[in-house]
Amino acid sequence: MDSKTVWRENDPGSRNRLFPFGTALLLILSGLLGCLAIYNSRAYGADPTVFVMRQLLWLLPCMLVFLVSAAVPFRWYRKASSWLMPAGILLLILVLVCGETVNGMRGWLRFGRINIQPSELVKTVFLLYLCVQWDQREKRTAGKTLKIFLTAGLCMGLVMAEPDYGGAMMFFLIFLLIAVVGGTPLHYLLIAGGAMALASLYFLLANDYAMMRIIGFLNQESSSAWHIRQFQYTMAHGGWTGADWGKALWSGSFLPLPHTDSLYASIVESTGFLGGMLVIAGFLAMSIAFCLLSWKVKGRNNDRRYFIFAAGAIYLIQALIHISVNCVLIPPTGITLPILSYGGSSLLGVLLTFGIAFSAARSDDPDELDPAVPPAGGEPHTDPAKSPQS
Numbered sequence: 001m002d003s004k005t006v007w008r009e010n011d012p013g014s015r016n017r018l019f020p021f022g023t024a025l026l027l028i029l030s031g032l033l034g035c036l037a038i039y040n041s042r043a044y045g046a047d048p049t050v051f052v053m054r055q056l057l058w059l060l061p062c063m064l065v066f067l068v069s070a071a072v073p074f075r076w077y078r079k080a081s082s083w084l085m086p087a088g089i090l091l092l093i094l095v096l097v098c099g100e101t102v103n104g105m106r107g108w109l110r111f112g113r114i115n116i117q118p119s120e121l122v123k124t125v126f127l128l129y130l131c132v133q134w135d136q137r138e139k140r141t142a143g144k145t146l147k148i149f150l151t152a153g154l155c156m157g158l159v160m161a162e163p164d165y166g167g168a169m170m171f172f173l174i175f176l177l178i179a180v181v182g183g184t185p186l187h188y189l190l191i192a193g194g195a196m197a198l199a200s201l202y203f204l205l206a207n208d209y210a211m212m213r214i215i216g217f218l219n220q221e222s223s224s225a226w227h228i229r230q231f232q233y234t235m236a237h238g239g240w241t242g243a244d245w246g247k248a249l250w251s252g253s254f255l256p257l258p259h260t261d262s263l264y265a266s267i268v269e270s271t272g273f274l275g276g277m278l279v280i281a282g283f284l285a286m287s288i289a290f291c292l293l294s295w296k297v298k299g300r301n302n303d304r305r306y307f308i309f310a311a312g313a314i315y316l317i318q319a320l321i322h323i324s325v326n327c328v329l330i331p332p333t334g335i336t337l338p339i340l341s342y343g344g345s346s347l348l349g350v351l352l353t354f355g356i357a358f359s360a361a362r363s364d365d366p367d368e369l370d371p372a373v374p375p376a377g378g379e380p381h382t383d384p385a386k387s388p389q390s
Contacts, residue, residue: 034340041266044252058344069355088122092158117345131306134182166333217331242272287316304360311357
């Protein structure tokens, strides 16, 4: 075969074979299960339906965002990342200037009756930006590396200023994940880790509530450990098989924020240890599926593979952090359980990330294809003028 062989990209079967209608159905079911968990966690409250109805109203538009973002070619996201990141930083600055304060954190922008948490959407933009910048095809210079580090530090600093340490930690983990996958030298990673450690120490000294969480975790007999003890009582009440759905008495009566930061403990109270293990297994399966999908992507651009892999890995990490907090393995961080916890902005950010990941999995750009590997459904053809004579 001639080295200049090209492949047809006008086959609808090839172009649409990864369009995620099946995944959309699974996500809808997961979202509905999350709504049930939210209702169950508030069943003993004064108005148990208020949060679940809000989450249901978010579910449909978020699914539309998922499908639309999956349909957009990834080459558009690659080109747009250079201006989406500055726009995201402006949003993080704007929320500090005129944002709404909820539970002591200035992290929301109000549009009428709708509150949007910009950091949840900027996480997706940040991930996209890092994947494009760390494409191994491009020569990395010291200036380019410094620009990436400064952008990451600025994002984390703005989120910490809200103050939201859990959100800043997720930005750092995204940065660390892509830096490791992209083959960043060890001394750069050590510098980033040292900077994050210093920022964490400053955050603890500047915010009394964060220090109280650490004290409560280290000394669970102190008054600062009240939230931690509620985690323990709630999960112990669930036992092996749960206290029956809709009877989450402890989480509904005593557990703080059972529909968001403490949702896993509420789920375990109703479904028991076995139900909690099923939740963990679901997130592991999601991450493995994205990992396998990233391996199947062929082409010259590593940013597509980076994004697909990271989309599954980062939300698995977030879920495990949330679960670890609820199991009293680490101090409280304020991180929600992806897809299942209450929060329209969080759900929107997750589904936007997943949609872009499926866009990256489709090889619908001829410039991205590896000429040595034909796309599924494509047929080779050569220039007739250069074909050997029979």
